[in-house]
Amino acid sequence: MRIWGRFFGTLLGFMVGKIIGAVIGFYFGYKFDKGLGGDFGAFNQQNETQRQNDFFNITFAVMGHITKASGQVSEDEIAFATAHMNRWGLSGDVRQAAQKSFRDGKQPHFNLQEQMKKLKRVCFGRKDLLQMFVEIQIQAAFADDNLHPKEREILHGIGASLGIPARHLDFMLDRIVAGEHFHQQGSQQSPQQQKQHLSDAYKILGVTPQSSARDVKKAYRKLMAQHHPDKLVAKGLPPQLMEDAKQKAQDIQAAYELVSKQAA
Structure with missing residues (x-):
């Protein structure tokens, strides 16, 4: 709620016309606050939409760069990118922009460091978004069930740009790959699969x-x-990323229950 227009309007009105002036000043201050609030709210919404679109474009551009690192983008990696566009409900111009970003990321002239700088501006103060970005890129690198040395090198470069120590990034790699395997396992498992x-x-x-x-x-x-x-x-996580968050939370919960049962 914005009150500065009313405050200063009332104050200036009182200085000029005492009580009558204060009432008139309050009225105009109220109109000012209401108009500014509407404009500011619309600006904020526009700003947030632009930030989300920038996040998606950077995500798919870097995804394209990682999947191309091994020399050729596999069908599994293309399917991974398409599945995320579908899961996040990207359509129309937004989807076309994401597809273009993915293609741009595969080009030899792609500047990863420039994208990382832009990402840090887009996600300023949002460590949760940066965390999700890194996790998505790790999943993309493992989309074909193989981590190429060049892909690992790029992931470590991303981590260094975002202030993530190499040791912590390796921990994330192990955890996310394990999460993918854990999530894909069915209910019917052999003793080796259970292990x-x-x-x-x-x-x-x-x-x-x-x-x-x-x-x-x-x-x-x-x-x-x-x-x-x-x-x-x-x-303030973008609603498009909520399904990803829910799946990770479910896997963490299931992993905890399994480990706790084993320890009992």
């Missing part, structure tokens, strides 16, 4: 079989605080 499923659950939580129940719960709570949809909504 791998449990191993993936530990990696998702960032713990080991030797970790105490207290440490497991602490890791679980920390991850849920970062990925829980309700918390991300409160931070």
